[in-house]
Amino acid sequence: MATIRIQGLVKRYGQVTAVDGLSFEVRAGTVTGFLGPNGAGKTTTLRMLLGLVTPDAGTATINGYPYLELPEPLHQVGAVLEAASFHPGRTARAHLRIQALAAEADESRIEDVLDLVGLSGAARRRIGGFSLGMRQRLGLATALLADPEVLILDEPANGLDPEGIRWLRGLLREFAAEGGTVLVSSHMLAEVAQTIDSVVIISHGRLVAQGPVTEFTAKGDDLEDVFFQLTQEAVR
Amino acid sequence: MTALALPSGPVVRPNALPRLVRIELVKLTSIRLGYGLLAVSVGLTLLWTILQASQAGKANGPEPLSGYAGQTSIITGGVWGLIFAAVLGVTISSGEFRHHTATLTYLATPSRSRVLAAKAVAGAISGAVFGLAVYIVTLAVGLSFVAGHGYRLAIGAGTLTDWGFGHLVGAALLGVIGVVVGSLVRSQFATVIGVFVWTILIESLIGGLFGSVRPYLPYTAATALAGTPLGSANFGPSRGVVGVSALPFAGAAALLLAIAVAGALIAFRTTIRRDVT
Numbered sequence: 001m002a003t004i005r006i007q008g009l010v011k012r013y014g015q016v017t018a019v020d021g022l023s024f025e026v027r028a029g030t031v032t033g034f035l036g037p038n039g040a041g042k043t044t045t046l047r048m049l050l051g052l053v054t055p056d057a058g059t060a061t062i063n064g065y066p067y068l069e070l071p072e073p074l075h076q077v078g079a080v081l082e083a084a085s086f087h088p089g090r091t092a093r094a095h096l097r098i099q100a101l102a103a104e105a106d107e108s109r110i111e112d113v114l115d116l117v118g119l120s121g122a123a124r125r126r127i128g129g130f131s132l133g134m135r136q137r138l139g140l141a142t143a144l145l146a147d148p149e150v151l152i153l154d155e156p157a158n159g160l161d162p163e164g165i166r167w168l169r170g171l172l173r174e175f176a177a178e179g180g181t182v183l184v185s186s187h188m189l190a191e192v193a194q195t196i197d198s199v200v201i202i203s204h205g206r207l208v209a210q211g212p213v214t215e216f217t218a219k220g221d222d223l224e225d226v227f228f229q230l231t232q233e234a235v236r
Numbered sequence: 237m238t239a240l241a242l243p244s245g246p247v248v249r250p251n252a253l254p255r256l257v258r259i260e261l262v263k264l265t266s267i268r269l270g271y272g273l274l275a276v277s278v279g280l281t282l283l284w285t286i287l288q289a290s291q292a293g294k295a296n297g298p299e300p301l302s303g304y305a306g307q308t309s310i311i312t313g314g315v316w317g318l319i320f321a322a323v324l325g326v327t328i329s330s331g332e333f334r335h336h337t338a339t340l341t342y343l344a345t346p347s348r349s350r351v352l353a354a355k356a357v358a359g360a361i362s363g364a365v366f367g368l369a370v371y372i373v374t375l376a377v378g379l380s381f382v383a384g385h386g387y388r389l390a391i392g393a394g395t396l397t398d399w400g401f402g403h404l405v406g407a408a409l410l411g412v413i414g415v416v417v418g419s420l421v422r423s424q425f426a427t428v429i430g431v432f433v434w435t436i437l438i439e440s441l442i443g444g445l446f447g448s449v450r451p452y453l454p455y456t457a458a459t460a461l462a463g464t465p466l467g468s469a470n471f472g473p474s475r476g477v478v479g480v481s482a483l484p485f486a487g488a489a490a491l492l493l494a495i496a497v498a499g500a501l502i503a504f505r506t507t508i509r510r511d512v513t
Contacts, residue, residue, distance in 0.1 A: 052512040082336060084336050085335075088335065090266050098262055101258065101262060103344060
């Protein structure tokens with residue numbers, strides 16, 4: 001059953017069509033890679049899915065409802081959209097306390113998620129002094145705070161070191177194994193290739209291909225080669 | 237997965253607003269900015285009030301402290317608290333865009349009108365704290381100078397209480413207006429500069445050129461709530477006012493509230509609905 005459903009989504013910025021009639025589905029309990037070159041429309045699509053950007057046409061639903069209509073959105077969806085969306089003068093713990101209040105989550109979850117992402121030792125530090133990798137980890141802690149069913153991550157591996165990327169893979173696989181649904185965008189296929197079950201490839205705001213990873217690699221092709229071939233064909 | 241029948245539009249639970257206000261207050265108290273602005277406004281008020289009190293009765297200074305007018309001009313002079321309450325209000329709303337935290341705020345609370353309402357209440361509460369703090373300073377300095385010179389206090393306790401309440405209400409309403417302005421203009425730097433330019437320069441110019449409109453200018457109306465004589469809270473050559481009276485308390489409060497509501501409606505129709513990219 002589809003947890004996330006995008007149907008005929010369109011977004012224009014002036015003369016530029018960022019997302020052009022995009023449709024795809026993400027099944028429950030899977031990790032789906034949302035892939036495309038820079039400027040393909042991935043971030044705009046995710047922001048429309050999360051109610052932050054209003055589409056010019058089409059619908060985007062999670063569990064059958066637009067994000068704006070979810071009664072307890074943070075308990076259903078955890079999202080990491082940008083590594084810089086924290087007040088630099090706030091400590092990591094204070095940031096998570098605010099998010100816990102917003103989600104009406106138990107404050108005991110703060111220590112749990114700090115521990116989970118490896119930031120317990122930095123909880124009292126101001127976020128302005130965090131590295132990009134630490135901000136990504138804090139973003140993941142924020143997303144996981146209310147124990148959501150769905151994770152939507154935009155380029156979560158940016159700034160993570162190799163160990164961090166490995167840790168992220170494990171986290172996403174474990175989340176899906178427990179029945180959670182993950183949609184993770186990336187323009188760097190190598191970072192997500194070992195993690196994802198399914199793939200949605202877009203280029204210039206349009207769907208290029210969608211399906212289980214095994215379909216694309218059935219003939220022994222490397223997923224990265226398939227990705228470049230498909231996106232370059234779309235450009236032509 | 238939810239199986240509830242849901243209405244269209246953002247879902248808001250009945251107790252949402254008090255919780256959202258609490259969130260905004262925790263946001264405010266978890267960073268240094270609010271404390272810094274409060275310290276600066278108290279410090280400036282202290283300095284300004286001492287300077288004014290020491291100049292009382294001298295050429296180009298306030299009226300002598302021996303009389304009602306002189307004592308009034310010192311004790312109702314907490315204007316920096318009003319101005320900084322507006323500045324804090326601006327940062328409450330525009331700070332979300334400066335630091336890109338609006339994304340997380342709207343993910344947690346998709347109802348943007350509720351977020352604006354909660355910020356306005358937080359702006360009012362924090363503004364009230366600013367107003368009260370600077371009034372305590374002006375009252376302490378004023379009473380100290382009056383006592384130090386051996387003068388009799390010409391102002392009754394009831395009037396002093398009213399002015400304290402007025403400082404609180406005036407700063408609270410300017411805090412709300414600051415929130416609204418900050419949601420209309422997302423550039424925090426431009427808006428903060430705009431608050432100072434408006435209160436210090438533009439109202440003085442407009443008030444000086446068109447005396448009849450002066451009582452209806454927002455900063456001047458807020459100072460009227462605080463009990464400040466019309467014109468004495470302005471800066472520059474337009475301090476003197478002839479033939480124009482300050483708005484009564486209810487009128488000034490209603491004017492500021494109307495400005496805040498009108499601004500909030502415009503913000504909700506325009507900037508609040510914009511895409512968060």
